Amino acid sequence: MKKFTISITVIQLLIIFIFLILIFYIIPINSHSLFNYTKEKNILSPKSNESNTVIKTWIGAGSGGAGTDFNDGANWSPAGTPGLLDDCVMSPTSAATVSLNANISINSLSITYNTTNTGTQVWTLDMRDFALTINGDLTAANNTPGTTGTRNLQFRVGLTANNTDGALIVGGNASLGVTGNRPVVLTGVTTSRGRYEFQGNVTFGADGETSNSAFPYRYVFSKPSGTQTLTVNNNSVDLSAVEIGNGTTSFPTLTLAGSQNAELNAAADRNYLMIYSGSTLDMGTRTFNASSTTSGDSMYLYNSATIKVGGTSGGISGSNFPNRYRTYFIYPNSTVMFNGTASQSINLAGTYYNLTIDNSAGVSTGVDLTINSNLFLSKGTFNNTGDSIDLANGCTITRDIGTITIAPIFFSSVNVTYTGTTAVTTGRELPTSNKPTVLNNLTIEKSGGVTLDSNRTVNGIITFTSGKILTGTKTLTLGASGSVTGETSSSYLVGYLKTTRVVGTGSSIFGGIGVEINSGSDNIGNVEVIRASGSAGVINVSGNQGIARSWNITPDFDPTTSGRILTFSWVSADDNAKDMTQAQIWRKINAGNYDILSSNQNVSGSDPRIITSYSTTEINGTTWTVSDPSSPLPVELISFDAFLKIRNVELKWVTASEINNQGFNIERRSFDKSSYGEWKSVGFVNGKGTTNENQYYSYEDKDLPTGKYQYRLKQVDFNSNYEYFVLNSPSELVVGKPIAFEVSQ
Structure with missing residues (x-):
């Protein structure tokens, strides 16, 4: 048998020793902990396997015992500090304040307060400067009978003394005062940095509310991705600062719901509304206003963040866009969407980066706007009558079935994309023909096709992804450096x-x-x-x-x-x-x-x-x-003859077939001294459009002065294309001498 020798140096022993210290002394471990929440980062512990969870019941203060330490295992039954596998149940019947003395993570928490004691009876769970992380759901109800006295069930975060960062973090859904008959209140310490953080749905029931004097520093909605809903059914929800997402690991869509509106109270130490990069605030028809413009904070719509505005009132005039913030910061690549079902109005002047009109009832402007990146005309009419919309250089208009009433102010370059499935005809979203250098790139992503309303010029790239451009009798002109890409049998001009x-x-x-x-x-x-x-x-x-x-x-x-x-x-x-x-x-x-x-x-x-x-x-x-050999293409114009009648010239011509023929301009020029002058139009004869039968035409040019003349026909199509037909040699007509000529081109 081979012998193996293990050598451990002094340095290696020292490394092992330091590692053990880190495990057992620096990282706090609870009875069932796998990982714990750290105050510096928004990290939730891994969710426990619910089939292995243990129900722990509070037996401390308010529930027959005297202990007030949430972390003390002696205050729980079965005994032991709660951990990740524990569903904690607290059913206090008398007033008490229960506090954390260290960070702790549990699976779920259910608190039902029910006291029959008289007078002021407040039961408080106080996080102080520590973090209580609930991986699952939080349910809090106050069933205390009676109508007199303060009988609240409340939560508190933060400490005054050291400006600390206590927190209540809920990974599942939070139900606050949905059942019961007395208040469930979220409170804080105004000068602290305490916070409430939610990663699931949050419901303030008829008895769910917040303090309007003792504020936490902020409320954070931090679901990693997807939708979370804030439902408010109590008019006493006064929030401090609100953060949606964090721009690095959390990108939720926060949807507002319920019968009442939350408000950001200007009396709080901070009351800003911050929508981080990649996150969305979907207002629906609810409001999210600040309580005052004089002492209020600002609204921040960060890079790649979105706000969806669905209401017609309650916010800035004409919609429920958040109102009464001191300053509005709208960052590059952010999106503002008006998606109501009744007519809305935009009355916040300034620069928008991505503005979406998605309201079949229409959206009007009450102020001048500047759009720096994209204007999306998804549906409905964007009525900008009386107000200007300035499009920055390189801006893109993306149109589905929406329209715009007045053409925007186009600067040196604009791109236009058509998307969706419904066929449309181009309109004021395209620069007019008197600004041929403005339309840069044109993209067709519309399976139903796009019909050209007038002659247009594209200076950049025409890209076909899906659908066709139908010009009818109009012409699309490609600029000197323009190009076409992506044409297929199902997608082409x-x-x-x-x-x-x-x-x-x-x-x-x-x-x-x-x-x-x-x-x-x-x-x-x-x-x-x-x-x-x-x-x-x-x-x-x-x-x-x-x-x-x-x-x-x-x-x-x-x-x-x-x-x-x-x-x-x-x-x-x-x-x-x-x-x-x-x-x-x-x-x-x-x-x-x-x-x-x-x-x-x-x-x-x-x-x-x-x-x-x-x-x-x-x-x-x-x-x-x-x-192909079975379909040869013979001559179209059979003859073009001229006859002189004293001082009149009669022109006669015959066509074998016509395609899209609007008619013929008759042009004449006269000999002056040593050369012929310029061609001048002397008449017009309507064509027959499209026909496969012979068509006979004539025109008489009367009362000509003595001299030499030449004639030609300018055949013009409905799309303004043309070609010339001239008389063959001898090409001169001398007034007074009739003569017939053969046709030539």
Whole structure:
């Protein structure tokens, strides 16, 4: 057998000795303790296994005995200092003051006071400068009969002498005066730092109240997460300072309920309302006011904290927003939500970081507001008539089904997000077209879709997460540095999307709108692309159709030397039943015929589809789409003729088909000395919208002076897109000599 030798040095022995001292002398241990509450931290002992709990009954002062030490095991039956596994029951029948002499943790505590003695009969549990930690529930009831004399059951925390930090900490629910017929009172020592801390629901019944003269330092609601409820059914609940959460380990949502309102009394040493980071105060329709603005303290809504205001009165005018605080500190990333069911009003002027309007009955403003981060229009009308709403640079408006009456004051940049499931039409949440540089990012998270109410410009990123943008006859313009991301067959822009990029000799993907031009030696300058998708993008000529996507491309110059290759992409939802195993690019130059400009390509394996053209030296004034061999796309304009009748010119033209055609501007220019002047509009003829049948048009330009003239048609779509058609050579008309010309573009 092997022998093992253990060597222990003097230093190791010293370390062991110090460790034992820490265990047995510095950390207090009760008869059943596993861990104890420490005064410096809000730490509750681990909850006991209820199947192993022991019921301990108080037999000390007020219950037949003389002992007043809560920690003394001789005052309990069975004997022994209460610990984590103990449910403590106290049923005093006479006045007494029972005090702690050390920190102690128990499982639960139930106190029922029932005395028949006359006169002043007050039974008090006094924490002094120690902490009583109750891992489970606290129940306190006062069944004392009679109506005369002070016969209270009360709790007290803190000591005057040393400004100490005594505490009553309840990990479960606290029931105070819910049953019984005489007061159960929470008291303190005004100059101490004593506190009441609750991690569960707290109910002040009809007989539950607080002292309005002997205040603790603070009340703390510190559930680690989730909802805890403060129910008040007694109008004598006067609190001192209130803290919700702690910003590090506790992030509760404190919900106010009951038939009465708690008030923070200005007579207390402190009476601030502090909502820590990550925590929420849900007011419902109750109030949480300070008692005075002259001697009151402040309200703090810390970073990432939230207050929900559901009432219409009782607080600051028009709502139940906490009132009468001396100063309001609203920190960055905090949220103020108005979520009532009847009309509310905002009357606290100042800067809000996140403001949510979630009231179907509407919320109005009575003051000017500044919003630094986010305005959420969840539901209802935000009526800001008569008051300004200033949006800081980079602010985001998130809209579900809410609306805003008057457009906010937009500064240099704003982002807009649409969310939810219900379809909406854009409104005053978007900057108008006379401020095209203001709308930065546009995000679509709305499965029901967003319809564009007017022409708009986006300078940043258009992001699709869920849902579509439907432009109708309007156009969404993408700024020079803007882009589109996230388009899929269920989430993309349906309608008209336009952008212009500086291309020169380089290449461009035009912000990801579905067209790419490769680089080349020719400088083609600026290039405008207008993308039409959905029904607006269908090229329909004599019954033949392409995919539900088309592109009008206009560079400053054609690449006449080296040519360019174009690549197009689209989502499969725009296939329009074309054969994607034999996709072909079709191109039309001005009013010419559509011709094929690619090989047959199988693009069915990708979504989005991607197809590449042959190299071409002709791009200016072109319309591009994709079809298949069974759906060729012939000419749309059949003829454009001019006839001279002495000093009148009669123009006649015929179309084979029209898509979204608003009509034709007739433009004319005259020869002056050595050159022709500018084109001028001389008339307009309405189009036929969308049709597959031949349409016949004419216009007569009368009483022209002697001279030379040229004419062209400017065909305009309902979305303001246009293209020109001009007469072929000879292009001049001399007044007095009739002549017919062939069509050209």
